[in-house]
Amino acid sequence: MRRYLFLPLVVAVALAIALITRVAPYGGDSTGYSLAEAKKVLIAIASEPRPVGSVGHAKTRDWLVARLTALGLDVNTQAGVGVRQADFDNRRKGAVSVSPYENIVAVIPGRDRAKKAVLLMAHYDSVPGANGAADNASGVAAVLETARILANGPIPARDVIFLLTDAEEVGLVGAQEFFDRHALAARVGAVVNVDTRGSRGRAIMFQTSPDNGELIQLWAKNAVQPTGNSLANNVYQLLPNDTDLSVPLKKGITGINAAFINRLKDYHMPSDQIDNIDMFAVKHLGNFALTTTGALANAEVLPPQASEAAYFDFFGLFVVRYPMWFGWVLVAIGFGLLFTAKVERLGVRWRQALGGTLGVLALTVTVGLISHLFASYAYGTGIIQLRERINEMGPALWLFVALASSSVLLVRPREAMWTGSVILMLVFAVLTQIWMPGASWLFDWGGIIGALLLNLAARSGWQSTAVISVSAITGGLWGALLLSGVIVTYDTVAPMTPAPVALIIPFAIALIGPVIMGFGNLTHARRFGGVIFSMAWLGAAWLIFDPSFSDQNPKPGDLFHYSDRVNGKNYWATSSTSRELPDGPMTKLTPPGFESYKWTAVPAPPTEVALPVVTIDEQREKIVISIMSKAAPRLMNFLIKPTSILSNVRVNGKAIKMPPGQPARVGWRAETPDAKLSFEFDRKDPGGLTIDYLYAVAKLPPGAPPIGGPDTDWARFNGTRVVRGSINLIYGMSPQPE
Template sequence: MARWLALVVTLVAAAFLGFAAARPPLPVPASAPADQFSAIRAMGDVRVIARAPHPTGSAANDAVRAHLVARLQDLGFTVRETSFPMPDKARRGLVKRGTADAATGVNITALRPGRDPAAPAVALMAHYDSVPGSPGAADDAAGVAAALEIARAIPRSTQARDLVVLLTDAEEAGLVGARAFFAPGIAGDPLADRIGVLVNMETRGGGGRAFMFETGADNGAMMALYRRVVANPTTTAMAVKIYALLPNSTDFTPVRKRGIPGFNFAFTGDARLYHSPLATPDAVDQGSIQHMGGQALGITRALVTAGALPPAAPDAIFADVFGLFTLSYPVAMGWLLLGVAAVLLVAAARRRRADWTGWGLAAAGLDAVTVTLTAGVLLYLGNLLSGADAPVNYYDRLAALPRLETQALLLMLASLAITVAMLPRRHSRRHPRRLWSGWIGLAGLNLVIAAAAQVWLPAAGPILAWPLLVALVAMTIAARAPDTVGTIAAMVAAILGLAWLGSLAHGVLLGIGTGMPSVTAVFAPLGLMLLWPLLPHTAARRPLLIAALLLVVAAGSLALWVRVDAPAPLIPAYTDSK
């Protein structure tokens, strides 16, 4: 009973910590000091920009542009409007979506000189057009308003270098404005040659924490600066690497291709509002704007006031820790962390040599395979049951994401229950499952996986090595301390590790959408290792299998709900309903 209680307390505490870490901060009021970012102040511009849908070429977009030009001039910028031709494909796309044919788009380029006009400039970028049918309060009125609020919070007197605000048009038509500005050679804007670093702000939803998900190449020194100056961060090197492999793009894409370093921020929570007709100013989470603007202000202020910009340096390994601070270190440091993990593992194994067997170590690997395959299969089948076995509407699936994410959690718990239920059956009374055999075996397996990742994908270091280190510290304590102390250490490690993995899984589902929830099964070996010392290894199979069945039924019910419910009212009008 005590072990069950410790397990339940651990799971609840991990869920609470993960939920708290995933919440954006509260918006700062308009009465805040002038040098702070205030989402409430920024909302004044959001309400003007997102008063109505304003796609490229529309009269509403012309009115938005006039407002932005006036705002930038009031902030001390010299502003120009630059027209660019719309490619035929982009024009046809606008017409198909119900917008009048637009022959040209118009970028807004604003410059406020610093003390050294010859120094490379710092640029803020966001796009001011929306998709047809959506007011675009988040995508990307939030980014535009944040850029204006950041520019207001940085006095011209503090600028060591020029500050550029680039508000692009026709992003929703295929990044046309950004591509025109950053086109190579004489085809692009001459000011592009002067930009030394750029900060882009984008959204794909209506809430959640803002993620710094993309950087320029050779980001080591840039990330060292980010670590020092950005409070309340959310980022990981793994997301940067994964995003680079996905067929996604933002206005930052042509910036990267131009070789300009920088940072790309976006919030992706409340994905039902993405391109939705209900994405109004009142619907967007002001805390999300606060989080994005606060991070972007911190890094922009540090760059625009610096005597020299951070030089190119080898890519760093980095991640935030529950949104409190960022750890960033060279790739080689990952080997040191794994070395420490290996030392802790060997020390604990030697200390408890009488409590584990070679067979137990090998069996632990089989347990890890079981929970991973079970989770992967259940997640795959659950996704098919929810409607993924037929063509689906992308936006309708985003609207269903909270239910699909709950379904994934239930199926992960079911796979854990099935794995634990199989333990007494798999091992006879002559070879009972022992705590230390499984714990050491799982830790050793995860150490091997982390070492392989260090070779092939070093950016995964925080995801794999950090929870492993936390678990091994708990193991080291448990190997020397009384059982009660060891259990407490294991609980603390599991709470921290599971909350960390949960936030990563949440980010994966938001980032890749709803198409491949089975990807989250890769976290199963780490989760099993963290929970192992708390699992009731001698529990009867029948209650566990009944619990697993109930979890699967609940997940299946959610899947059927998603499958048969009516199309979401938030789906953009220009898409098919299902």
């Protein structure tokens, strides 16, 4: 019986370590960060939604100004209507966001005010329909606690600026306006940003500025229970996501970013409330902000650019870090250990090892593909389906883990597959070192451990006590680090892409191959694998047929009225499935020019909507097009397509890039009345503009079918009247005004 329990015991311990070290720690009291004070912040600002322009937003702004002033800081605000243009390589393709904003800025003067300042930043607005206890009242609490502690301590070496940005949720507008226009921006030498994307777990340091070797050194040396790795940094760079830190990084300012991300189903949802948040996650985020900001504030010299670092935390105890180039040394060591292992003593020739490599690769790819196809089939596409996947991502993760694990037991790997898995680890190490070097450490050390085990097994036999023990302990610990990374990656990019979970297969065989092979020799080992495999597919059936929505995690509403003023047709529409619609002949819609929106619709009666007023003013040196809405628009997007090249283009007075032949995408991004956009350019030759627009205002027309659940940021159009139209304007035909 003990032989049957050994492998489950090793796996259970690795799982326990991985899970425990993902939970926000209870310690970290030495910094002085007070959970009681942090909770006061949450109660004060996260008891109602606070989107830009709302009553809750105004109350939050006033409370924060008063609180920072009471701490004895020099406090001011920066307000206006801000403009930010996204990068053209971003998913928003250079779209321009326009929104009111009111940043809150406070300063603790340092001993040497000529030194570059350090800035701690968090956004205080929320999305509509969510109280934002996590996103981002937790970050605001971290800023206020850091301000309280530093204000009551020794005078720092340099100025510390505390920036509570506005309009982050509508396009990083407040951060852009601060770093473009505020007088203090030129004095900033380093930025610490705190944000959240869930309501649980440790705060992961997931992003830094380039050439981060010295910055990583400072963070690691001062952090309390540090959590973060260069894999997360590389993965985040591949995602289309942004935080406020994107703005100073674009300007070449040193920066570092952290967030807690577990329990993604609370993100931008009504469940993002104080009662649902893990206060120890709030504390861990606060300790990151405090220790990192404090270290930067008291550094005689801010971290200079240095060699990019590969780094990972060892279960929150310490951070292993080294220059990225050192990964090549580790790869060489791994291959050296592999080629000196006398694997023929294990009955494996190199030709067989190559076959084992291909076999493990084929198994990994097959399980990854099955996982991806299952996720695609089980949920399909649409906002509500996406929400359901996120609600169920916890149990879904373990379904994919079980599928990968059971496949290993079913194939019962032998020595050739074990050797092949080590080869595969080192091949992956080379590939990641070339294309994604921040991820290479996971494969470097996994390959080295596997190659060391092969050497030991060739000397004493793979069933020896020494090999089994080293495999169980060393391989089990590295496997726990892998599982922790799998959980973080899944929380970040899944459940839409569960295929990376299949990497458990080569890692498991390489690291604990002797333990797995010993288990595979037992009489009922394959049957045990079959049981796990069957349980995985029973879980799959449950995910398909059991709805995940509840009172705590409500199903979003996703029904709206859509009027196409170009073709004169009207619809009830949804960005989810036909289940959200009344009966009628269905059609698929995508508003021309707004291809990111894909809807299912049925015919509806027309309704009246007061559209924005568009005017053109031909001045002596420029053409000014004004767009005004008296209502508080849920959405006001414009695609401006000129017939000729425009020069010196400005939106609300701010210059924007408009490459020749490409339209300008401009949108008002706040639900405030009296929205006003101006689009201006130099007056030259006569020409024309076509303005395609998508405009949405709250409230369905009378007689509308009942809508589903609450408004959320996931279903932006729920309960609205949406209008698509087009306007043609001619300019320059009349004489220039005197």
